[in-house]
Amino acid sequence: MTSADLANRWDSLIEPGRVHGSLYTDPDIYAAELERIWYRTWVYVGHVSEVPEPNDYVLKSIGPQPVIMSRDKQGQIHLLLNRCSHRANLVCDAQKGNSSAFRCPYHGWTFSNTGKLLGYPFNSGYDGTALKSELGLGRVARVASYQGFVFGSFAQDGPTLEEHLGAATDAFDRLVRLSPTGEVELTAGWLKHKVKANWKMLVENETDGYHPQFVHASIFSVADSGIGELYGDKSVAVCRDLGNGHTENDLRPEFRRLDQPLGWFGTDPAKVPGYVDQLTAVHGDNTREILIDGSPHVMVFPNLFIAEIQLFVIQPLAVDETVQHVTAVQYKGSPDMNRRMLQQTIGSVGPAGFLLADDSEMYERNQRGVHARTPEWLTIKRGLHRERRDENDHVIGDATDEVPQRAIWKHYRSLMEGQ
Amino acid sequence: MAGERVPLGELSSEFASVQLTIDHDGNGPRLRIEDLRTGHVGFLDPLELETLAWLPEGALHKLLDPSLLRWRGDA
Amino acid sequence: MHATSEAAGMRIDTDLLREVEQFIFREARFQDELEYDRWEALWTDDGVYWVPANGDDTDPTKQVSIIFDNRARIATRIKQLHTGKRHSQTPPSRLRRLVSNVELLGEGDDGQVRAGANFVVYESRERGVTLWAGRSEYTLCRTPDGLRMSYKKVALVDNDRALYTLAFLI
Ligand code: FES
Ligand SMILES: [Fe+2]
Numbered sequence: 001m002t003s004a005d006l007a008n009r010w011d012s013l014i015e016p017g018r019v020h021g022s023l024y025t026d027p028d029i030y031a032a033e034l035e036r037i038w039y040r041t042w043v044y045v046g047h048v049s050e051v052p053e054p055n056d057y058v059l060k061s062i063g064p065q066p067v068i069m070s071r072d073k074q075g076q077i078h079l080l081l082n083r084c085s086h087r088a089n090l091v092c093d094a095q096k097g098n099s100s101a102f103r104c105p106y107h108g109w110t111f112s113n114t115g116k117l118l119g120y121p122f123n124s125g126y127d128g129t130a131l132k133s134e135l136g137l138g139r140v141a142r143v144a145s146y147q148g149f150v151f152g153s154f155a156q157d158g159p160t161l162e163e164h165l166g167a168a169t170d171a172f173d174r175l176v177r178l179s180p181t182g183e184v185e186l187t188a189g190w191l192k193h194k195v196k197a198n199w200k201m202l203v204e205n206e207t208d209g210y211h212p213q214f215v216h217a218s219i220f221s222v223a224d225s226g227i228g229e230l231y232g233d234k235s236v237a238v239c240r241d242l243g244n245g246h247t248e249n250d251l252r253p254e255f256r257r258l259d260q261p262l263g264w265f266g267t268d269p270a271k272v273p274g275y276v277d278q279l280t281a282v283h284g285d286n287t288r289e290i291l292i293d294g295s296p297h298v299m300v301f302p303n304l305f306i307a308e309i310q311l312f313v314i315q316p317l318a319v320d321e322t323v324q325h326v327t328a329v330q331y332k333g334s335p336d337m338n339r340r341m342l343q344q345t346i347g348s349v350g351p352a353g354f355l356l357a358d359d360s361e362m363y364e365r366n367q368r369g370v371h372a373r374t375p376e377w378l379t380i381k382r383g384l385h386r387e388r389r390d391e392n393d394h395v396i397g398d399a400t401d402e403v404p405q406r407a408i409w410k411h412y413r414s415l416m417e418g419q
Numbered sequence: 420m421a422g423e424r425v426p427l428g429e430l431s432s433e434f435a436s437v438q439l440t441i442d443h444d445g446n447g448p449r450l451r452i453e454d455l456r457t458g459h460v461g462f463l464d465p466l467e468l469e470t471l472a473w474l475p476e477g478a479l480h481k482l483l484d485p486s487l488l489r490w491r492g493d494a
Numbered sequence: 495m496h497a498t499s500e501a502a503g504m505r506i507d508t509d510l511l512r513e514v515e516q517f518i519f520r521e522a523r524f525q526d527e528l529e530y531d532r533w534e535a536l537w538t539d540d541g542v543y544w545v546p547a548n549g550d551d552t553d554p555t556k557q558v559s560i561i562f563d564n565r566a567r568i569a570t571r572i573k574q575l576h577t578g579k580r581h582s583q584t585p586p587s588r589l590r591r592l593v594s595n596v597e598l599l600g601e602g603d604d605g606q607v608r609a610g611a612n613f614v615v616y617e618s619r620e621r622g623v624t625l626w627a628g629r630s631e632y633t634l635c636r637t638p639d640g641l642r643m644s645y646k647k648v649a650l651v652d653n654d655r656a657l658y659t660l661a662f663l664i
Pocket of ligand 2: 359
């Protein structure tokens, strides 16, 4: 299939209320997605707290691409491709380390942590030294960060990170506002959960308010959780299209109705007095409201899911294979709250989590189901008749509506059609 | 004090492994660095170490060129 | 605790070893055969069930783990399986595990026994066959009802890699 064929195809595969099953199974479409989405748009890579000191580095990824995120001596963050410019060996092996230079184990070529080729053994084997300036490590063309979250784009030009994030910047602001220091740290390590499913099954599920009462009924019932009701027919929570493929389940209307500080986290201020004091010292009278509103539930297209107290990073590896990386949000300097967020994270997510094991089962069942020949389409019409706009002109719907799925596909189509 | 050695420990990354010791064999203390992958040993005296503390960014990068000393191109 | 079997030539308490082996084999069978309640009954009231991630010796109070259940959370895990709506175990995985290299690692004055064993689990589900291998370490307590687990740590060989869903009892 040529790219011209593909370009003519998107409008016949993606309609406002339905999408074609082949979008999840066709290897050509997956290959095109890598080029047009993963290797072009802004993709979340890592957080500054993962390379706190000068010369720290950590191995990350952009989809299947292996990326080294390094901090140089001046403090600047670099995103380098983990591929030796000599004969393509992996330059770094360790998941993380501290080094101002990387030496390839195959023939000893040595690179600075900014990607510059510093030299190679036995240099008389090369005619002159021109190679040295030409052959640095490959780099992700653009690097930018917002509230400490580092994104990379392989495209030389295009929208800035803030233009790409658009209204989703508010999710990062709300997330860090819950930290008394105004900073979050991703220092709790990552669980890596592998699924036999297309990456878009995960993206669409993250802000799917229709599934929790079904998929998570088992844990909601035994843990006596009120989360199910947040996503019920009576809920006043809304789902929102934030633009550029970013989507949200906004639970604040429900939390405000319930009027319980820290209710969103299933606890109350008396249980984490240290944290509440710290936050009050910063936010004064606004603290109560901040603690009622809670933490965002926002999917930042295409791969970062801010899930209240967790962060998920979606990494496609093949048309039907995806790894979901997840860690606990930690508020810098708030040990009592951090302990609880970590323990709740361990219980809920990852391969054995009370919640995510079941979500993952659904992704895989979806992936098997979508191979059936008819109906060829997936229907995403829920709430189409009751879509409305909020005060910022964003399309919103009821808690269980498929506004987010339609928003994701609309943006997806614009990226895939783009030249 | 002559002959006394104060082990400081081992530093390793995926790229190198060195053993650090304060060596008192000379008339003054030196830092003894042993490359654990080859057994090669080098020394740094306090003035050299102080100088290293003041190195500007990238000053060691010239020395990190494998051809410069260890795997010389003209050897 | 003092080592019972580390030093060469040290005499092994074979009765104790057999008793511990029988306990571990029975635990394995309860897991494979979905005898959730009988498995849960093997725990003491203060049991801790730990499956670390990203290495075998992380600090579970600071780093994520695959499982880090206190006794209440073990009970929740079992209750969730009993609902029949734990989708990642509906239908349940077909399982058989081999447990081997059972070793006594130490005995406390309070009658606690530490033991270790290696295992391979063959899991079959719609996704396909998944092999899980690792080492379990136990602290066992003597109670009027026999040995009970107060601690079980499962160090998966693959725990630093991306893993498929692990919703059965490991
Ligand atoms: S491939 Fe890296 S030095 Fe040859
Ligand atoms: Fe879910």
